[in-house]
Amino acid sequence: MDKRRYFIRKILNAVLTIVLVASFNFALFRILPGDPARLLLPKGKTDPSVIEKQRKTFNLDKPMWQQFVFYWRDTVKGEFGMSFSEKRPVTEVVAERIWPTVLLVGVGTVFATIVGMIMGVFAGWRRNGTYDVVSTNLGMILYAMPTFWFGLLMIMLFATKLRWFPTGRMEEPGVELSGFAAFQSLLKHLFLPAFTFAIAYVGEYHLIMRSSITGVMKEDYALTARAKGLSENAVLWKHVVPNALLPTVTVVMMNLGFVMSGAILAESVFNWPGLGLLSYDSMQKRDYPVMQAVFLIASIAVIIANLIADIMYYYLDPRVQA
Amino acid sequence: MNGSSTITERDAAVAQPVPRRFRNWIVFWAVIVWCALELLTYPKDVPITSGFSEILKGFFSPEVGSYPAWVMVVLAVACVLFGVLGLVRGSKAKVMNVLLLVEGAVLAIWAVLAGGGLGAWAAGANDFSYNWALQTVVVVIAALCVWYWAAGNPERAELVTWNTHQVWRLYRANWQGMVGLGILIFFVAMALFAPFLADHALLDPNAQIRDPATGELFGPYHAPTAYYYNWFGTDQVGQSVLAQFIWSARISLMVGLLAAFMSTVLGAGIGILAGYVGGWQSEAWMRLTDAFLVIPWLPLAMVLAAAWGQNYWMIVLIIGITSWPGTARMVRSDTLRVRELQFIERAKAIGSSTGHVMKKHILPNVMPLIFANLVLVVAIAILSETTLSFLGLGDPLNFSWGTMLHYAWVNGAAGLPAWWYLLPPGIAIILVVLAFTFIGTAYDEVLDPKLRKREESTAENRFTARGEPAVAAVGGAGVGGGGGIFTPGVQTDDAMPDFNQPAGGSIRPEGGGGWVGGSIEDDEKGGE
Numbered sequence: 001m002d003k004r005r006y007f008i009r010k011i012l013n014a015v016l017t018i019v020l021v022a023s024f025n026f027a028l029f030r031i032l033p034g035d036p037a038r039l040l041l042p043k044g045k046t047d048p049s050v051i052e053k054q055r056k057t058f059n060l061d062k063p064m065w066q067q068f069v070f071y072w073r074d075t076v077k078g079e080f081g082m083s084f085s086e087k088r089p090v091t092e093v094v095a096e097r098i099w100p101t102v103l104l105v106g107v108g109t110v111f112a113t114i115v116g117m118i119m120g121v122f123a124g125w126r127r128n129g130t131y132d133v134v135s136t137n138l139g140m141i142l143y144a145m146p147t148f149w150f151g152l153l154m155i156m157l158f159a160t161k162l163r164w165f166p167t168g169r170m171e172e173p174g175v176e177l178s179g180f181a182a183f184q185s186l187l188k189h190l191f192l193p194a195f196t197f198a199i200a201y202v203g204e205y206h207l208i209m210r211s212s213i214t215g216v217m218k219e220d221y222a223l224t225a226r227a228k229g230l231s232e233n234a235v236l237w238k239h240v241v242p243n244a245l246l247p248t249v250t251v252v253m254m255n256l257g258f259v260m261s262g263a264i265l266a267e268s269v270f271n272w273p274g275l276g277l278l279s280y281d282s283m284q285k286r287d288y289p290v291m292q293a294v295f296l297i298a299s300i301a302v303i304i305a306n307l308i309a310d311i312m313y314y315y316l317d318p319r320v321q322a
Numbered sequence: 323m324n325g326s327s328t329i330t331e332r333d334a335a336v337a338q339p340v341p342r343r344f345r346n347w348i349v350f351w352a353v354i355v356w357c358a359l360e361l362l363t364y365p366k367d368v369p370i371t372s373g374f375s376e377i378l379k380g381f382f383s384p385e386v387g388s389y390p391a392w393v394m395v396v397l398a399v400a401c402v403l404f405g406v407l408g409l410v411r412g413s414k415a416k417v418m419n420v421l422l423l424v425e426g427a428v429l430a431i432w433a434v435l436a437g438g439g440l441g442a443w444a445a446g447a448n449d450f451s452y453n454w455a456l457q458t459v460v461v462v463i464a465a466l467c468v469w470y471w472a473a474g475n476p477e478r479a480e481l482v483t484w485n486t487h488q489v490w491r492l493y494r495a496n497w498q499g500m501v502g503l504g505i506l507i508f509f510v511a512m513a514l515f516a517p518f519l520a521d522h523a524l525l526d527p528n529a530q531i532r533d534p535a536t537g538e539l540f541g542p543y544h545a546p547t548a549y550y551y552n553w554f555g556t557d558q559v560g561q562s563v564l565a566q567f568i569w570s571a572r573i574s575l576m577v578g579l580l581a582a583f584m585s586t587v588l589g590a591g592i593g594i595l596a597g598y599v600g601g602w603q604s605e606a607w608m609r610l611t612d613a614f615l616v617i618p619w620l621p622l623a624m625v626l627a628a629a630w631g632q633n634y635w636m637i638v639l640i641i642g643i644t645s646w647p648g649t650a651r652m653v654r655s656d657t658l659r660v661r662e663l664q665f666i667e668r669a670k671a672i673g674s675s676t677g678h679v680m681k682k683h684i685l686p687n688v689m690p691l692i693f694a695n696l697v698l699v700v701a702i703a704i705l706s707e708t709t710l711s712f713l714g715l716g717d718p719l720n721f722s723w724g725t726m727l728h729y730a731w732v733n734g735a736a737g738l739p740a741w742w743y744l745l746p747p748g749i750a751i752i753l754v755v756l757a758f759t760f761i762g763t764a765y766d767e768v769l770d771p772k773l774r775k776r777e778e779s780t781a782e783n784r785f786t787a788r789g790e791p792a793v794a795a796v797g798g799a800g801v802g803g804g805g806g807i808f809t810p811g812v813q814t815d816d817a818m819p820d821f822n823q824p825a826g827g828s829i830r831p832e833g834g835g836g837w838v839g840g841s842i843e844d845d846e847k848g849g850e
Contacts, residue, residue, distance in 0.1 A: 020613040028622075140759060144756045144759060146709065149748040152748075153748070155737070157739075160738070160739045161739060167737065258618055260621055261618060268713065279624065283628050283715075284714070291621070291628070298618040302616040
């Protein structure tokens with residue numbers, strides 16, 4: 001398939017899916033039981049005039065198709081209404097929460113990918129050896145473990161008992177730091193949440209990398225590389241690993257879209273002020289406008305991550321180009 | 323070892339319609355199911371200390387917990403529907419269909435009684451007692467249904483018996499699978515026997531436990547001691563963590579199983595449709611699957627749980643509708659494989675309708691995959707339930723392991739540190755999830771000989787030693803349609819029915835072509 005057609009098809013697919021998901025988001029808050037106007041109000045506010053006003057601001061008094069058009073106009077412009085728990089535009093509330101999440105998720109993903117892959121490479125290379133059996137079972141346990149529970153254990157051990165790290169938040173309340181001290185404090189605060197976030201993925205990447213390595217080692221070219229007298233290290237790192245990376249990279253990219261679930265848990269447990277904590281807080285306050293926006297952002301993140309995975313695949317795997 | 327899968331001449335002479343092993347199963351499982359249902363509805367307020375006769379009476383107590391009436395309605399409608407459909411189509415197991423109608427009637431009566439009578443029917447009312455009697459009747463009729471199904475379809479029963487036997491033989495050799503099964507049986511037993519293990523009254527909001535030695539309250543966050551109810555210490559108000567832990571097993575397992583079942587039914591149905599019908603319909607189903615696949619499940623589940631309120635049926639529903647796309651994709655790709663097999667062409671050539679082929683040929687052939695997937699989805703569903711409960715979206719009236727962790731979290735158990743409150747539920751979740759993963763992987767390996775570790779498996783050694791030609795029965799398994807679980811000739815040393823012949827003595831010679839699975843005459847009728 002030629003390059004342009006492949007890319008155009010993938011991009012069109014992504015756009016179509018975004019449209020579908022955004023429409024689903026529109027429908028979701030209207031098929032929910034109860035009056036959507038009331039849903040979009042804080043609990044306890046049942047004054048008819050307030051509800052009527054709410055109906056006007058959200059265009060809920062208009063026919064469905066008009067609501068749909070308005071919804072799209074607002075979404076494209078990036079307007080999601082007012083957050084009633086913070087009395088500010090949702091866009092503003094969400095925007096300041098994005099960077100902490102990106103930092104947490106970025107550090108966590110890089111850590112998980114590197115550690116998980118290296119663990120998996122050695123496990124797959126010496127399959128059924130002692131290291132493989134131990135690390136694979138460990139990987140399965142990590143995979144089966146609830147992230148938030150691990151986070152609580154981390155707090156218990158490293159924050160409460162040993163006092164190496166703070167129990168949460170992004171910085172000490174009431175302490176102004178600058179320069180290197182601020183950076184150090186940020187790292188200290190980042191460590192536990194990022195580690196907790198990463199640990200579930202370490203298990204998954206380990207298992208995938210291991211099975212991928214095992215598969216590649218059965219291939220003829222691995223045998224040939226060995227037969228022509230290359231050292232074990234050269235076979236592993238020059239011939240086996242590059243080929244085994246492919247499926248793992250795809251899974252990493254796919255997972256990158258689903259980080260929201262992990263972020264919600266890690267951030268709630270550690271009070272990390274990102275999108276995850278925001279969605280947890282807004283769920284407790286029934287702050288639907290914020291939830292709607294976070295939900296949409298999370299969905300679009302998945303679609304874009306998938307698109308990037310497809311595009312990367314084109315360059316990584318020559319077979320797609322053929 | 324050989325049992326009924328060997329068709330001896332003596333068996334043929336007696337002409338038994340139901341394979342012996344199959345009969346044994348019915349008797350065995352009917353009792354197990356009856357006991358499980360009885361234990362599930364066992365009254366929560368009969369304490370262990372009340373003596374043997376009281377405990378025995380508890381089984382037949384009129385004051386038992388009961389199911390929501392709407393569940394009965396759904397079951398009754400399903401039974402009647404299947405019964406009528408079977409009768410209209412003139413299926414071979416006529417008695418079974420009649421029995422299904424009877425079962426539907428019993429369930430309908432139960433629904434009315436459980437809904438508080440005809441006068442003021444309410445889908446959730448639990449006024450009715452004597453569930454145990456109706457439960458017994460339902461289980462007995464269900465067992466009879468299975469019996470008459472086997473009597474009506476002897477060749478299918480034969481095949482099911484043989485396949486299950488083979489799967490179990492291979493499964494048994496997998497140590498991980500057996501470990502998983504062991505863990506699972508332990509936790510299921512704990513959940514079922516909860517009334518005898520811990521007093522449910524200890525879960526009431528004000529039921530603090532006392533130290534029997536001193537007679538004083540343990541108080542909040544007391545560390546574990548040797549006293550039974552204090553094995554896992556106390557929580558933030560001085561309640562027994564052990565009692566919570568034991569009763570939580572029920573909700574966690576139940577919600578996980580139900581949600582996984584719902585997700586699998588949805589996913590398998592859509593997967594088979596998308597894989598078999600072809601054309602724009604397939605495309606539409608796949609687009610829908612893709613759209614659902616990219617929806618991040620936790621934010622969606624949080625929105626839904628916040629809007630729909632908090633009880634366990636909602637959690638089941640939420641997990642069910644957010645987790646089916648993975649199953650759908652997998653089932654679809656397997657359907658695409660099965661669709662190209664020859665016996666499908668044969669069925670289509672003699673005029674079977676699309677629905678008939680999907681039901682009688684595609685479904686049985688993708689069934690093993692669906693089952694293996696179901697086991698893995700249970701693990702995911704239990705984790706999902708834990709996550710939702712942890713975030714405070716669980717049923718506030720019923721404990722699950724996730725709810726326990728939620729209370730531990732919001733009450734600052736990690737800051738004390740009250741490790742006895744945090745560790746038990748977490749470890750239990752890990753063990754149960756691992757158990758399901760092990761079982762799923764082991765079953766996968768049984769289904770797919772390529773995954774089996776040839777060098778190590780003792781079962782495999784036994785098989786390769788015999789070295790039968792691999793092609794011996796390939797055609798048979800394919801034509802059978804009823805259960806191409808694995809290519810039988812490759813690894814069996816057990817006598818197996820020859821699929822190219824009418825299946826042994828259990829089939830009446832005059833009964834049609836004798837193809838195992840959907841017979842030709844069956845397929846011709848299915849065309850309407």
